[in-house]
Amino acid sequence: MNAIKLAGLALFSLIFVAATTQSVPAQTTSQQVPPQTNNPQSATPATNPQTTAQTTNPQTVAIVQPKVIALDGNLEADDLIRVEVKDLDKWAATPTNDPAKLVPFLNGLALLGNYPEEIHTSENHLHYHLRITSENKKVWTDLLGAPTGLRHPVTFSVGLQGQSPFDSVFHAKDKEVPLTVISPVYGIIALVLVLATLILLVWLARTTNLIREPGPKPAGGKLRPYNLGRTQMAFWFFLVYASYVAIWLITNALDTITASLLGLIGISAGTALSEAMIDSGKDSLKTGQLQDLTAEKQSLEQSIPELQSQISAVNAKATLAPEDVSNRDSLNKQIQDSRTRLGQVNQQIQELTPSASDDISSGFLRDVLSDASGYSFHRFQIFAWTLVLGVIFISSVYNELTMPEFSATLLGLMGISSGTYIGFKFPEEK
16 A cells, blocks of 8 residues: 555656656746837837937027117108118028018017118118008008107117017117107198198188178178188188198108098088079079169159159149049059058168178177077087087097098988088078
8 A cells, every 4th residue: 555655656756847847948938038019128229219319419509689789860751771780690691581571660560561672681781761551551650640749769670570579779768769750841841831821711711701701891891701611611621731731741641532531522512512502592683673672662763753743733723623633633642652662662672681780790600600590500510510520530630640531421411411501591591
């Protein structure tokens, strides 16, 4: 029994030794050839990112920062200037930098499309012609609009469109450049011209019939009343005249009269013309009536004495026949009718003949706002709308440097006011 156990133990030992001997080479092979897909640390040094970066990065190039250091010329619209930019040549040496795309910057605002006229990179100079174009008109309006003097200080630099401007010595508060809004020489000439026109207009308006009712001058050195239509026309004339000169002085623009402004001037001129035609028709009718009544009065005044002489002749007879009595009664009735008609004619002539006070001015406001029946709303309406549009007009010219564009609705409203005024002129007594 013991022998059998010993034999089994020996057999088990032999099997174990054989199995152990076969597994050792397999483990050794697994350690010598590890799979590349399961071991990330087995990457070769050639794929190391740090090593790659160290071997491929080029040498860092210093970035050139140009700076505006000088400005020659008068900073004014439609004028020439020369700008000196430090390190412009080095900046332009970079292929991606194009000095032909540099534009001026005033108060940090780019004058779009205002590229250099001449470029001298070797001398670090740029030459500009400061123009007002459709691209930069809004910027020029912001710079020149609502002026408070002939000049005002601004910062100045140059740079690429859509990017920040170059550094500049003119960015400092005490180094700002004076921007000329109006040339002093032309400004003085224009001011004298406009003031002389205004003084002449006011003098003629006060001393002549320039904007007064037409007709002969009243006796005693008096003046005729002011005419609303002519006053409105003179008002728009001077506003447009002075505004045109001011816009030309600042922007050098000549084509500044808008279509809506022509319409407004046309409404004003049409109002004055219609008023003149109505008044002329009334004057012609009144003159004709006065001539007819005057002729009738003269005829009556001549016929009454003749009738009286005939009655005297009849009464001189010693004996009056029945026919004489009948004739005398008929003559007396004719005299009575003639005297009655003469009184009516005299009254009509007096009504058609304007009194001395009607042809004399009662003051500007009373003349333009009232008629024979007193103050009239239709006159006040057109007067008020004229003042409102005048204020809008002046504000647009001062702030936007342009004549305003009135809408069709606003022009229609002005036309209705003028039409109402003209309509009431027909029955209005003159």
